[in-house]
Amino acid sequence: MAFESLSEKLQNVFKNLRSKGRLTEADVKAAMKEVKRALLEADVNFKVVKSFIKTVQERAVGQDVLNGLNPGQMVIKIVKEEMEALMGSTMTEIALRPGNEITIIMMAGLQGAGKTTTCAKLAGQYKKKGKRPLLVACDVYRPAAIKQLQVNGEKVGVPVFTMGDKQNPVDIAKAGVEHAQKNGNNIVILDTAGRLHIDEDMMGELVAIKQNVDVYQTVLVVDAMTGQDAVNVAKEFNDKVAIDGIIVTKLDGDTRGGAALSIRAVTGKPILYVGMGEKLEDLQQFYPDRMTSRILGMGDVLSLIEKA
Amino acid sequence: SKTRDSIAAGFDSIFSGFSGLDDDFYEELEEILIMSDMGIDTTMNIIENLKKKVKEEKIKDPEACRQLLIDSIKEQMRLDSDAYEYQNRKSVVLVIGVNGVGKTTSVGKLAAILKGQGKKVLLAAADTFRAGAIEQLKEWANRAGVDIISQSEGADPAAVVYDAVAAAKARDVDILLCDTAGRLHNKKNLMNELSKINRIIQKEYSEAYLETLIVLDGTTGQNALAQAKQFKEATDISGIILTKLDGTAKGGIAIAIQSELGIPVKYIGIGEQIDDLQEFDSDMFVNALFERGDE
Ligand SMILES: Nc1nc2c(ncn2[C@@H]2O[C@H](COP(=O)(O)OP(=O)(O)OP(=O)(O)O)[C@@H](O)[C@H]2O)c(=O)[nH]1
Ligand SMILES: Nc1nc2c(ncn2[C@@H]2O[C@H](COP(=O)(O)OP(=O)(O)OP(=O)(O)O)[C@@H](O)[C@H]2O)c(=O)[nH]1
Numbered sequence A: 001m002a003f004e005s006l007s008e009k010l011q012n013v014f015k016n017l018r019s020k021g022r023l024t025e026a027d028v029k030a031a032m033k034e035v036k037r038a039l040l041e042a043d044v045n046f047k048v049v050k051s052f053i054k055t056v057q058e059r060a061v062g063q064d065v066l067n068g069l070n071p072g073q074m075v076i077k078i079v080k081e082e083m084e085a086l087m088g089s090t091m092t093e094i095a096l097r098p099g100n101e102i103t104i105i106m107m108a109g110l111q112g113a114g115k116t117t118t119c120a121k122l123a124g125q126y127k128k129k130g131k132r133p134l135l136v137a138c139d140v141y142r143p144a145a146i147k148q149l150q151v152n153g154e155k156v157g158v159p160v161f162t163m164g165d166k167q168n169p170v171d172i173a174k175a176g177v178e179h180a181q182k183n184g185n186n187i188v189i190l191d192t193a194g195r196l197h198i199d200e201d202m203m204g205e206l207v208a209i210k211q212n213v214d215v216y217q218t219v220l221v222v223d224a225m226t227g228q229d230a231v232n233v234a235k236e237f238n239d240k241v242a243i244d245g246i247i248v249t250k251l252d253g254d255t256r257g258g259a260a261l262s263i264r265a266v267t268g269k270p271i272l273y274v275g276m277g278e279k280l281e282d283l284q285q286f287y288p289d290r291m292t293s294r295i296l297g298m299g300d301v302l303s304l305i306e307k308a
Numbered sequence B: 001s002k003t004r005d006s007i008a009a010g011f012d013s014i015f016s017g018f019s020g021l022d023d024d025f026y027e028e029l030e031e032i033l034i035m036s037d038m039g040i041d042t043t044m045n046i047i048e049n050l051k052k053k054v055k056e057e058k059i060k061d062p063e064a065c066r067q068l069l070i071d072s073i074k075e076q077m078r079l080d081s082d083a084y085e086y087q088n089r090k091s092v093v094l095v096i097g098v099n100g101v102g103k104t105t106s107v108g109k110l111a112a113i114l115k116g117q118g119k120k121v122l123l124a125a126a127d128t129f130r131a132g133a134i135e136q137l138k139e140w141a142n143r144a145g146v147d148i149i150s151q152s153e154g155a156d157p158a159a160v161v162y163d164a165v166a167a168a169k170a171r172d173v174d175i176l177l178c179d180t181a182g183r184l185h186n187k188k189n190l191m192n193e194l195s196k197i198n199r200i201i202q203k204e205y206s207e208a209y210l211e212t213l214i215v216l217d218g219t220t221g222q223n224a225l226a227q228a229k230q231f232k233e234a235t236d237i238s239g240i241i242l243t244k245l246d247g248t249a250k251g252g253i254a255i256a257i258q259s260e261l262g263i264p265v266k267y268i269g270i271g272e273q274i275d276d277l278q279e280f281d282s283d284m285f286v287n288a289l290f291e292r293g294d295e
């Protein structure tokens, strides 16, 4: 990656300091400037960065430097621990209803985030696990959105329920669930149209879907390349529609993906999966520690510190 | 619009809430610029330059400082007078960018604008990869009332472009608009495919004016800079279409791209409808970044 790693920068900050037994306020302050910069370059939201820095600073000052670490590594260790506290340290899966009860999953998010693709990826995974998923085409706005879902559904061997683009998405969702009940599908995945978080009518549509069908999991799909605005988007979707988890897409790019941290911080909701490509098998489990290293741009040193 | 308010309000308040130009003032300014996705380097440069000018011109008043800042960004983002020269020539417009940014939609909108100017427009469906991409562009061709050249899903995109160029010549088309598949800039083979498309246009239609527009999602953060850099290596980018500015994101990264790479924003996308594409207006863009909205 093209980034000078944070660890290198921190090592430089501390180069001129004698290795000391305890972190002083001045040490930590100097290091925090670099941490702040790294997080901002990774697109972590400015306000999230500010409060994060404050927490780390308070914790770090006065701490003993562990054996085998220099002050720079010591700060990184604390940064990493605090990042993990923010990011969550366990992997979470989309919750399913027990037995053969139908689980309804609704995908939502901004335009072009990757909802339709992710719906098909997810359906494919459930099918492989022996579930009987049904995809429901609730995007009646985007040209050829239904066709896209149909083609992808076919690729993963999952049926797609559609009523064309002249019906109301709420009615389509209802009919889709009825169709699932009749046909023995136990997972229903609703592909909804992309929408802006400030579009009251379109946000209302999602609420109406939830009022009319028993959505069990609402998943916010977010593009990993999103910048500072990610917090506004996530907050609005969570406040208006109530989300249960997040899927971050396009992580096969070279973005540092700080939006993931911001979203986690403002919603407190877990990141469930990550999209790692356009192909329909490219959906992976989310590993918080990998995301932490990625955002900090320092895959290398973390394992080193792990051992200390 | 609505949310421009909150940020803009913040901006206003820093200039009214401070009586002098001290460190706190500049710190708050930094926050506002970073929140627009301008990025830390560009933000620091802008603030450094601002401080220098403030000193040179002996400015003491926050309001004057504000105007100085706004004016300098406006100036930087201003388009050359020949920015839309492709419209006056026989031309090919190649539309490129990463996944989901708004390429296909922007091609549709642009087709409508050009058709409205009385141009003979042809579309090339060179995204043969994404499910439903061809049908999507066909619907846009339909809405704009222009012709489209397409093959089937999975066909070689370079072959589609080749066909489209031949058709453009044969039909005496004024402007050929090529939609391409979304591709991440770090995928070598996909970037090579783009270079190949570019070469075919240059070779088969050397007399045409080639306009290459990269579409950037206005919501994107610092990665947009990497996108622009990498795509610039594969093609000769002549401008940016900055989409989704109808949301709450500011698109500040375009300012960083203009400073670092000299690529100007030529169009902005402000919605999903056919008339939601506008020529870039530097004054409007910067005002929207910094000023309170109308509401
Ligand atoms: N590289 C990469 N591309 C992805 C990933 N997920 C989705 N995409 C691509 O992103 C683009 C947009 O994906 P869609 O699934 O159409 O997004 P959407 O959210 O349904 O879009 P709208 O319905 O228009 O709001 C397509 O080109 C997808 O192939 C991913 O994880 N990696
Ligand atoms: N709100 C808003 N949505 C937009 C704008 N431009 C495009 N979109 C939406 O963004 C989504 C993706 O647009 P596309 O035109 O399919 O994007 P693309 O770059 O062609 O996507 P791929 O071909 O999959 O890479 C669609 O839902 C569009 O309606 C815009 O300016 N504002």
Ligand SMILES: [Mg+2]
Pocket (backbone or CB within 6 Å): A115, A116, A117, A139, A142, A145, A191, A192, A193, A194
């Ligand atoms: Mg979709």
Ligand SMILES: [Mg+2]
Pocket (backbone or CB within 6 Å): B103, B104, B105, B127, B133, B179, B180, B181, B182
């Ligand atoms: Mg497209």
